[in-house]
Amino acid sequence: AQTVTQSQPEMSxxxxxxxxxxxxxxxxxxxxxxxxxKQPPSRQMILVIRQEAYKQQNATENRFSVxxxxxxxxxxxxxxxxxxxxxxxxxxxxxxxxxxxxxxFGKGTHLIIQP
Amino acid sequence: EPxxxxxxxxxxxxxxxxxxxxxxxISNHLYFYxxxxxxxxxxxxxxxxxxxxxxxxxxxxxxxxxVERPDGSNFTLKIRSxxxxxxxxxxxxxxxxxxGEKLFxxxxxxxxxx
Numbered sequence: 689a690q691t692v693t694q695s696q697p698e699m700s701x702x703x704x705x706x707x708x709x710x711x712x713x714x715x716x717x718x719x720x721x722x723x724x725x726k727q728p729p730s731r732q733m734i735l736v737i738r739q740e741a742y743k744q745q746n747a748t749e750n751r752f753s754v755x756x757x758x759x760x761x762x763x764x765x766x767x768x769x770x771x772x773x774x775x776x777x778x779x780x781x782x783x784x785x786x787x788x789x790x791x792x793f794g795k796g797t798h799l800i801i802q803p
Numbered sequence: 804e805p806x807x808x809x810x811x812x813x814x815x816x817x818x819x820x821x822x823x824x825x826x827x828x829i830s831n832h833l834y835f836y837x838x839x840x841x842x843x844x845x846x847x848x849x850x851x852x853x854x855x856x857x858x859x860x861x862x863x864x865x866x867x868x869x870v871e872r873p874d875g876s877n878f879t880l881k882i883r884s885x886x887x888x889x890x891x892x893x894x895x896x897x898x899x900x901x902x903g904e905k906l907f908x909x910x911x912x913x914x915x916x917x
Contacts, residue, residue: 731911732909732910733894733896733908735907779846781846789851
């Protein structure tokens with residue numbers, strides 16, 4: 689069974705600061721994918737960033753980057769120059785190797801950006 | 804950007820009633836999913852659907868649940884006899900391909916069972 693653990697239920701930082709959200713996971717798959725999803729108060733799930741496990745290079749999307757440590761099964765999200773609109777729940781998710789496999793989500797981290 | 808559309812956005816029903824939640828995935832997508840999120844909890848996988856059949860389902864997806872793609876555009880989730888604990892936000896998602904592909908989520912249907 690796959691598991692995803694997010695150990696920070698809530699984090700709060702000042703606008704323009706950098707913040708890192710942690711995520712660890714467990715899977716027996718060799719080929720898998722990791723994701724960070726953002727869920728604002730509207731509750732829509734929005735993909736922030738995606739990492740393919742076979743790629744060593746960390747994924748980057750504008751102000752968002754990941755630190756993927758495959759041996760440690762760690763997948764943290766770094767948000768640089770945080771903005772008020774980044775306030776949301778952030779979910780780490782894992783997808784196994786099967787084409788139709790569902791995502792396994794962590795419990796989420798509530799990130800609050802203070803003005 | 805193309806969107807996954809879900810209707811209705813809110814549904815209130817009485818315990819024991821049947822409900823059908825509707826989704827229109829993105830037109831060229833081949834994989835379809837239902838997830839649910841009980842308020843304050845994590846998002847949970849229910850079922851995946853590919854090539855007109857269920858590919859995978861979770862323990863949550865028991866005999867009370869069924870999915871259907873009745874035509875070329877709609878993808879539905881039916882709950883046969885709703886229970887109080889079925890109250891949740893239900894998300895539909897789709898992806899063009901399977902492995903590792905970006906899942907596009909709809910805005911969700913908030914189901915309240917009274």
